[in-house]
Amino acid sequence: MPPLFCLVRGDPETSSFAVNYTENTTVDEFRETIYNKKKNSLTDIDYPDLILYLVNIDLNTQNPQRAALGNPNVNILNDLDGQVLIPTINVEAIFTTAPTVNHIHILVEIPATKRGSVVEEMRNDIKEMKKDIKDLRKEKSEVNISSVNYESWERIQACLGLDYEATTSLEIELNTERTNAFQWSELTERAQKDGERGYLSYLRAILQIATFWGLGLCDATNETSLLSTGNDILPVRLSGTTDVAIVDRHSIALQMPEKHIRILFELKKTIVKADTYQIMAELIAADLKSIYSVLAVLTDLNDDWRFYWLEKEKIKALKLPRDSAVALIKYNMSLADQEINQQKAEAKEPAPKKQKLKHMVVPNKGIINNSE
Incomplete structure (x- = not known):
């Protein structure tokens, strides 16, 4: 089966990646595979916290949905016609026909609370480093x-x-x-x-x-x-x-x-x-x-x-x-x-x-x- 191309919400389209699946792969298993591929950027996040959206964004032409991909504040449901995927459903049941070539098929969202905590933690780390440098300079x-x-x-x-x-x-x-x-x-x-x-x-x-x-x-x-x-x-x-x-x-x-x-x-x-x-x-x-x-x-x-x-x-x-x-x-x-x-x-x-x-x-x- 052709792979599905996925993208984390807010990332540029050049960061899209392919994920393979079988006829018995569930959305939950598919989500875990995504997590393993992106684990370096998903520190302190459990894979069940990821939310997968079914989308169909054409990368062959310039269009509003494609333009909105890099916007971290885009509304997936309204702006990208996204649908939340239930973890218990088989992926094959969703894609009854071959996925369209050169399209983004799955959009991955890190919940705001989790993503925010990671980003905030990074910001706090940077602030702490700046404070240490400032203290060192003061010293x-x-x-x-x-x-x-x-x-x-x-x-x-x-x-x-x-x-x-x-x-x-x-x-x-x-x-x-x-x-x-x-x-x-x-x-x-x-x-x-x-x-x-x-x-x-x-x-x-x-x-x-x-x-x-x-x-x-x-x-x-x-x-x-x-x-x-x-x-x-x-x-x-x-x-x-x-x-x-x-x-x-x-x-x-x-x-x-x-x-x-x-x-x-x-x-x-x-x-x-x-x-x-x-x-x-x-x-x-x-x-x-x-x-x-x-x-x-x-x-x-x-x-x-x-x-x-x-x-x-x-x-x-x-x-x-x-x-x-x-x-x-x-x-x-x-x-x-x-x-x-x-x-x-x-x-x-x-x-x-x-x-x-x-x-x-x-x-x-x-x-x-x-x-x-």
């Missing part, structure tokens, strides 16, 4: 360094396994000189960077930057992504910059100061608790980007000078009076300048003097022992 969200708060810092600290502690002394002797304080006006900090009375000129003067052949003072406010990270080590993506950085002089001309940061300065007219989280985040970001170990300075350019650096899987913090603070910065600049001169003489890559964060942390694996 790895971008945080501007200037907005780092305790919560953001706590996530960074926990991820890296870093502790931090204050220290009160240094094991080096500093040659101090009297240093005048910077005079802030009522303008914002960054509005006071330029000119003879700006903080850039002030820092160049007190640090005697011109005496260091290999170092330059970088106006980091012009490098808006100087400290932006995309590193898998951190649970958030940090974005932004700092105020001023001491970098290798040649890196300024090459427009890649972020790779050669030695010292960074975050300037505040008045320092508050939240600023400490910002400066520690800046230290982490700078350490990840620079080929050198970084010294971070948080200061009001008056009597509050705070230093932060990485040492033995900890962030060390030290507060010094202005004269000693400037002497410490110049001491570090002197060491860096000597290193650059030695590098130039020996023409080899400098070895970091302090421990680098990347030596402590393996992405996604946490802290490892460092034998260096």
Whole structure:
């Protein structure tokens, strides 16, 4: 016997399929055969839930019934002249003559409640996936360094396994000189960077930057992504910059100061608790980007000078009076300048003097022992 061509309601005619039957095949058995052919698309549906309609849709010509085939909302009884097939009837009793060639003979309907539940379940799954992706993005969200708060810092600290502690002394002797304080006006900090009375000129003067052949003072406010990270080590993506950085002089001309940061300065007219989280985040970001170990300075350019650096899987913090603070910065600049001169003489890559964060942390694996 010639096969009957079937189509699931709402599917395009190109998805029609043939089903064979014998003289004793019942509509129920025929329905089960359809189910087995389409089971991949009928998940969570029992075959008795399928409803079969007898139709006679001509695919040889363009006609209203053929045009309505792909419409999932078509009324099978009224628009397609369909008749519901009773499961107990033999298929042969319905088709007493040979089925017409190139016609759709049986239309299969998945009950709205069942089809709806499957579709709805798929939609819910997609929504859940989108939510998971959104949560993942949120978890790895971008945080501007200037907005780092305790919560953001706590996530960074926990991820890296870093502790931090204050220290009160240094094991080096500093040659101090009297240093005048910077005079802030009522303008914002960054509005006071330029000119003879700006903080850039002030820092160049007190640090005697011109005496260091290999170092330059970088106006980091012009490098808006100087400290932006995309590193898998951190649970958030940090974005932004700092105020001023001491970098290798040649890196300024090459427009890649972020790779050669030695010292960074975050300037505040008045320092508050939240600023400490910002400066520690800046230290982490700078350490990840620079080929050198970084010294971070948080200061009001008056009597509050705070230093932060990485040492033995900890962030060390030290507060010094202005004269000693400037002497410490110049001491570090002197060491860096000597290193650059030695590098130039020996023409080899400098070895970091302090421990680098990347030596402590393996992405996604946490802290490892460092034998260096």
